[in-house]
Amino acid sequence: KATKTQPSPVIDKAAFKAAVIKHLHCTLGTDENKANNHAWWKATCAAIQEQVLEGLRKTQKSHYLNDTRAVHYFSAEFLMGRLLSNNLQNFGLFDVASGALKELGVEISDILEEEPDMALGNGGLGRLAACFIDSLATMELPAIGYGIHYEHGLFRQEIKSGAQIERPDSWRDYGNPWEICRPESIQEVSLYGYVETKYGDNGRVLKEWHPGSIVKGVPWDIPVVGYEGKTVNVLRLWQSEASDYFNWDVFNAGGYVDAQRENVSAETISKVLYPNDETEAGKELRLIQQYFFCSCSLKDIIRRYKRAHGDDWSRFADQVVIQLNDTHPAISIPELMRILVDRAELGWDEAWGICTKVFAYTNHTLLPEALEKWPARMIEKILPRHLEIIYEINHRFMAEVDKKWPGDNAMKAKLSIIEEGNEKMVRMGHLSVIGSFAVNGVAEMHSRLVKSSLFPEFDELYPGKLTNVTNGITPRRWLKACNPALSKLIDKKIGEDWPRDLDKLQGLAKFASNKTFQKQFMKVKLENKELLAEEIRKSLDIEVDVNAIFDVQIKRLHEYKRQHLALLNIMALYRRILENPDYDMHPRVFVFGAKAAPGYKLAKDIIFAINKVADKINNDPRVNNKIKVAFLPNYRVSLAEKMIPAADVSEQISTAGKEASGTGNMKLALNGAVTIGTLDGANVEIAEEVGDDNIFIFGLTVEEVNELKANGYNPHDYYYKDPEIKAVLDWLETDYFTPGKPGALVSIKQSLLDNGDPYMVLADFRAYSDAQIAVDAAYRDKERWAEMAIINTAKMGKFTSDRSIRDYVERVWKLSPCKIES
Ligand code: 26Y
Known part of the structure; x- marks a missing residue:
């Protein structure tokens, strides 16, 4: 009761x-x-x-x-969304x-x-940070989030004639009621300049960094309210400003005036969030952004520590743990070394001992193009002392490698922080692994691959350092707040404490085959579909049938996430209907939401193609409303909150081995959507929880992907062998979907054939298309489908971010909760 x-x-x-x-x-x-x-x-x-x-x-x-030990979550992104309803x-x-x-x-x-969304992040990694600080406050853990107070968050997406247009996001234009400026905690950050070597007494070498410019970091605090409101932690975001003394004299003296002209000005540092995820651009301003917020945050932490402990560094690592959200804040490692060695004048070994007890690093990707590397020359220009420190860290590390693998120079080259080549590059991943006491991947399968293919030698060198913490989502936002009708139904059935203890949802499983409960559950789903249908009508002027299957794919646009695989299947269904007007399928609405990085040509082409195919299908009377395609513009947290409760089917169709975890998969299943997906990322664990009968798994496994690649994958084989694949790809080349503009969609075909189909879309097409037919059949059995949906909700307990945080606390952070006295 x-x-x-x-x-x-x-x-x-x-x-x-x-x-x-x-x-x-x-x-x-x-x-x-x-x-x-x-x-x-x-x-x-x-x-x-x-x-x-x-x-x-x-x-x-x-x-x-x-005087609590606290975790400091360093992240270049926090995708908070709206705060009023949450608070x-x-x-x-x-x-x-x-x-x-x-x-x-x-x-x-x-x-x-x-309320404008606070969209200071790109996607999964940024939203994960937001869920984590929610859980930290809910669990009464002492924690602070540190990041950047971007003036413009992720761009607003408009769709013009099918194509994505980027418009600036201005989330603070009319004032943000939540944030508090803290001028009393301003920090200063140095950039550029040169390093002077001095000799102290007893022959000690002293390094002095003479910066070329100094900028101010102004902190803005956003309160983070835990569930049931006891603990209110903060998210501290740094905004850059010109400092009073922009130290030009030093530069003039050194004759650096001309070089200085190319330098970044103070105000631009926190101007805008870089809209790329998973592709490293190597831009100077981005590195400066990273250093800027890390340096401000470390100085802030040290100021607070010194207030309690003065100059006694011996307890620093007992009080402070810093979680690096990917390598974006990895420059913190040499920055803390600089502060300890050059400023506090600790010996190297003592300083390194502290550093390697303070930092822990989360890896979110295996994709080579997303692994950050910075040209050594760029670091030298912006942060000359940090480059020296990185070389010193590496020098000592190389000695360690030599001890483990004596004389093995290939191994040294492989593990070195410095990648030799035309241009020397600093590998931020290696720096992070070496400088941290713990490294984690974000789902079981991903962590296994981090150990076996990304960092196998590090795993050998530092046994036990590499571990797993499976991602999670906050059920407060992603069920209680976004789906009030389902929440109330659940409250009535199993009580009201599931938002704190999500395993309680298990209690729904015993009602999964209860007809009355099925009806209630599906009635809520229908109401949510009506709300989304209204949204689709308002935003796109498309009428959708709420009795159709709502099939939802929401995530950043990426080849590896394979929105184009979904598109090819939609085209195939369309073609089947044209060839056979009686083609038997339950009506389906394919709903998409996705932003493409502005410079990612093929991703934008895929958005364009989805919209063009949508136009054609939605307006073709021969389709007889069996298919509708709705690409909702400007996908963001607040739109996700409307789409997720209305989904029947959750598309999680990345190439196996490419999606580190995924978190949208968890949100959709929690709201009673059934997954169609590959054995990738956290899908594997979702399948374990719900059981094979309550999920549609298809496609190549990681092992099969690797084997196929090793044996020479040729997409043309599939093109010639499977007439439907051929017909659909050839269709893209005509002007059928883009009247008068033949070839407007050809880049997709080219990438799948001429460019070798790097994400094996064609190899998985038939399996996917068959799995979709199985979904269709399953949906027609109303009771069976209701049971599946209920089981999905019932079995999502594992994926609360409270569990992720509990794992971090036990395996990595070693924190204790702190009761708040009134
Ligand atoms: C280096 C820079 C261009 C960059 C910027 C942002 C690189 C990556 C990113 C963002 C990555 C990201 O969002 N990764 C996602 O993290 C989620 C949380 O762990 C995972 O669920 C998801 O699989 C992964 O793609």
Whole structure:
């Protein structure tokens, strides 16, 4: 029977209403009659922010008084999305606020829509960071997120005549009600310049970095409210500003004036988030962004440590653990060495001993093009002292390698931080593995591949350092808040404590074959589909049938994620209908959401192709509404929150071995979508949880992918052997989908044939298409499908980010919760 765990709200409806009105008057300078939705939104934020800041103050006091060990999550990306609904939800004040606003004549759903997404991230890695800080606060763990206060987050996507156009994102244009500027904690960061070698007494070599310029880092704090509101941690984001003394004299003296002209100016550093994921651009500004936020954050941590421990460094590694979210913050390692050796004047070994107890590194990819490497020359220009330190780290590491593999120069070349070649490159992955005490992959299979193919020698050299922590998602945002109808149904069935203890969802499994519960569950799904159908109508002017299968593929656009595999299948279905008007299929709506990196030509071509094929199919009466294709523009967290609850089918069709984990797969399954997917990333673990009967697995395994590659994969074999593949690819070359413009879609065919089909789309096509037919058949058995959907929700307990955080705490961070005293 249902249990009550929500504490009684700290503020009642009348008081909340009064607070909203007060802020309307005193913060916004307007009144109930003049206020528009935007003003109501801001006043509501301000009202809840009072509670947030009270929690923040208490949390900081408790952490300070208890001198807690804390985790510092360093990430260049935090994809937070909207905060109002989340903060109301976590304080248990959603109904209070909604009721108060209703009495004021305002619909809460309207004002929630006023909030711009905080999109300071690209995709999975950035959203993971956001889920993790939610779990950390919920679990009352002392933690702080450190990142960059980008003026412009990920671009806004518009679709014009089928093609992606990028527009600047301006999430702070009309003010952000959550963030607090902390001028008292400004830091300064040095760049450029040169290193002077000096000799101290007793012959000690001293290095002095004379920077070419100094910039200011201004911290903005975003409170992070844990579920049921006890702990309020912070996300601290650094904004760059010109410092008062931009030290030109040094440069003039050195004759560097001309070189300086090419240098990046202070304000540009935190201007914009780089929109590439998984492809390394090697841009100077990006390296400066990374160093900027790492240096500010380390200095911030050290300032706080010194307040409690003075100059005694011996306890630093007991108090501080820093998690590096991929290699983007890896420059932190030489930066901490610089501070310890050059500034605090510790000996190298002591400093290195501290460093290697403080840092832990998460790897999110095996794709070679995503592994960061910086030209040594670029690091030398921007951070001359850091390059020296990297060489020194490497020198000592090479000695270690020689001890393990005496005289093996090939091994040294392979493991060195420095990649020799035309241009010397610094491998940030190697630096991260060497400088960390723990390294983790993000799903079982990925971590196995990190050990066996990415870093096998490091695994031998440092046994036990490489480990796994499977990703997770916060069920507060990704079920409770985004799917209120399902949440209420679950509350009624198994009680209300599942958002904290997601394994409780197991309790639904015993109702999976109960007809009444199936009806209730599928009724909620239908209502969610109606809401999404409305969204599709508003945004695209496409009518969709809510009784159709809603088939959802939402993620960044990448060849390895294979949106074009889905597209080829859609074209094949279309063709089957044209050839046979009685072709038997349950109506289906294919819904896509995806942004392409602005410079990724083929990814943009795939978006264009999806839209062109959609136009044709959606308007062809012969299709008889059996297929609709809807590409929803500007995919982002707040749109995901609308799409995920409405999905029947979850597309997770990456080439095996390429998707490190995936997290959308978890969100969709949690909301009762059934996965069609490859044995890749966390799909493998999802399949383990739900069982083979409740998931559609197809396609090559990692081993088969490797074997096929080794034996010389030739996509032409599939093209000539399978007439449907040939017909569909040839179709792309005609002007059928792009009237008057033959060849507009040909780049996709070229990549799949002439370019060798690097992600084996054609090799997996038939298996995928057959799996889709199996999905179709399964859906027609309403009861069986309902059972599958329920089991998917019931078995997602493992994938709460609370479990991921528990794994990090036990295996890596060794943290304890801190109770917050009121
Ligand atoms: C180097 C730079 C261009 C770069 C910038 C962003 C490289 C990579 C990224 C982002 C990577 C990313 O989002 N990776 C995803 O991380 C998720 C969380 O672990 C995984 O679930 C997902 O499989 C992986 O692709």
